[in-house]
Amino acid sequence: MPQTEQPNYFVIAAIVAAELYQAMVVARQIALTASNARSLAIRAGQGAAGFRAITDFIDDLASVTVNASKVINNQAVAVSRIASDTARAEFALVSFDNAFHKASGAPYLSSLDASYQRTQEYRDSLREKFDKQVVNLNSRLEELARELRTAMVLSAMSRVEASQAGGQFEQPLNVIAQKVADAAAEIQRRVKYSRQMFSHLGKGRAD
Amino acid sequence: MLTKQIFKNNSHQWLLFGRDPEKPEKIIDSNQYMVKTETKALLMDPGGIELFPSMLANVIKQVPVEQVTHLFASHQDPDIISSLGLWDQALPEAQLHAPWLWEGFIRHFGMDNIDYVAIPDEGGELQLDLVQLQFVPAHYLHASGNFHVYDPQARILMSGDIGAALEPAEAPLVVDDFQDHIRKMQMFHQRWMPSNRAKDDWIERVSKLEIDMMCPQHGRIFEGDDVKRFLDWFSTLDVGTAIPRVQSA
Ligand SMILES: [Fe+2]
Ligand SMILES: [Fe+2]
Numbered sequence: 280m281p282q283t284e285q286p287n288y289f290v291i292a293a294i295v296a297a298e299l300y301q302a303m304v305v306a307r308q309i310a311l312t313a314s315n316a317r318s319l320a321i322r323a324g325q326g327a328a329g330f331r332a333i334t335d336f337i338d339d340l341a342s343v344t345v346n347a348s349k350v351i352n353n354q355a356v357a358v359s360r361i362a363s364d365t366a367r368a369e370f371a372l373v374s375f376d377n378a379f380h381k382a383s384g385a386p387y388l389s390s391l392d393a394s395y396q397r398t399q400e401y402r403d404s405l406r407e408k409f410d411k412q413v414v415n416l417n418s419r420l421e422e423l424a425r426e427l428r429t430a431m432v433l434s435a436m437s438r439v440e441a442s443q444a445g446g447q448f449e450q451p452l453n454v455i456a457q458k459v460a461d462a463a464a465e466i467q468r469r470v471k472y473s474r475q476m477f478s479h480l481g482k483g484r485a486d
Numbered sequence: 487m488l489t490k491q492i493f494k495n496n497s498h499q500w501l502l503f504g505r506d507p508e509k510p511e512k513i514i515d516s517n518q519y520m521v522k523t524e525t526k527a528l529l530m531d532p533g534g535i536e537l538f539p540s541m542l543a544n545v546i547k548q549v550p551v552e553q554v555t556h557l558f559a560s561h562q563d564p565d566i567i568s569s570l571g572l573w574d575q576a577l578p579e580a581q582l583h584a585p586w587l588w589e590g591f592i593r594h595f596g597m598d599n600i601d602y603v604a605i606p607d608e609g610g611e612l613q614l615d616l617v618q619l620q621f622v623p624a625h626y627l628h629a630s631g632n633f634h635v636y637d638p639q640a641r642i643l644m645s646g647d648i649g650a651a652l653e654p655a656e657a658p659l660v661v662d663d664f665q666d667h668i669r670k671m672q673m674f675h676q677r678w679m680p681s682n683r684a685k686d687d688w689i690e691r692v693s694k695l696e697i698d699m700m701c702p703q704h705g706r707i708f709e710g711d712d713v714k715r716f717l718d719w720f721s722t723l724d725v726g727t728a729i730p731r732v733q734s735a
Contacts, residue, residue: 367571370572371576388546401575
């Protein structure tokens with residue numbers, strides 16, 4: 280089981296945590312955009328009533344996204360931690376193995392067995408925990424991806440409502456619609472990338 | 487890695503592990519010591535992470551691994567104790583005796599199972615079956631929290647980085663020509679040791695001990711009169727030399 284061929288679990292989990300952290304930052308921008316949109320819609324008056332209604336949905340979407348990415352980010356950090364502990368336990372096992380070979384014929388060679396077995400059990404329990412957490416994380420990522428699809432719908436609706444508002448408000452409202460679409464697309468990209476990273480983990484497990 | 491018994495009586499045994507031919511070239515060679523009593527064993531300055539497999543292999547040639555009940559770290563350096571994260575998995579019931587000052591730092595090497603027993607600045611004692619060992623303060627030599635281990639029965643002082651020499655890994659284990667050995671020690675002591683005041687304090691304390699063997703963590707063991715020669719030489723040595731002296735007019 281050469282170490283170099285093992286996927287670097289803890290690095291991947293850390294990358295996912297970083298991606299989700301960035302997703303959370305972008306989601307916060309959506310929240311800001313939603314509040315700008317609301318004040319603009321209020322100034323635009325009756326013509327932008329439809330748009331004003333949409334800002335509530337944008338708001339909801341932003342807070343759902345912020346919360347979900349926060350939770351997923353924390354989980355990914357926890358997974359990264361488990362993966363680091365696993366790597367340490369693996370390293371200990373490799374070192375015990377190494378010592379075992381160097382000490383062949385030593386009078387107390389078998390006294391290593393208990394340490395080896397204990398560390399192996401510890402490693403296995405970490406792996407099990409890791410696998411469970413990854414499945415959990417994956418389903419949360421899927422859920423978030425689904426949630427984000429509504430962002431595209433909201434953006435399209437915003438465009439329609441912007442043209443209803445007409446006049447001087449049409450252009451800035453369109454900018455807002457575009458911002459929501461861009462932010463959602465960026466979060467989608469990060470979520471998709473994270474899911475790809477995790478799928479490597481699933482396939483790459485070397486035992 | 488070589489194992490050498492350096493002392494034995496009815497109650498215990500001192501062993502040196504070192505001169506590892508498999509050691510990666512660029513890491514400093516180090517001596518690890520073990521005191522083995524009837525039911526216990528203490529590993530002193532158990533070494534760096536790179537050395538761990540060789541160390542563990544040599545230890546189980548001497549004792550069952552669970553007999554290693556105590557570890558000692560003179561200070562926090564990586565060549566002293568960066569193997570801790572691995573010993574922690576091998577010896578979950580063991581205790582680590584180390585300066586209180588470094589607890590928060592040494593734990594960075596990874597310690598989930600082993601107990602940290604903090605040695606107070608004034609030092610302390612450790613009882614292993616019939617053997618009583620003393621932790622002798624050697625602060626600022628070179629680490630700001632630092633201890634040596636003295637065994638009054640064996641008259642051995644494990645002196646950490648004091649008495650260290652930089653020389654090839656295949657060098658003999660015992661100093662055979664003190665005058666010639668000086669050139670291998672001088673830079674190490676002048677550059678790594680920061681304080682003449684700390685040095686004088688340590689020399690005064692150690693001069694009161696009866697020492698047949700002074701065993702440093704690098705280089706060679708000093709035996710008999712060479713211990714006194716070392717103390718005399720060290721007392722005249724100006725240390726902390728990376729800071730230029732102020733010229734008095
Ligand atoms: Fe040191
Ligand atoms: Fe050292």
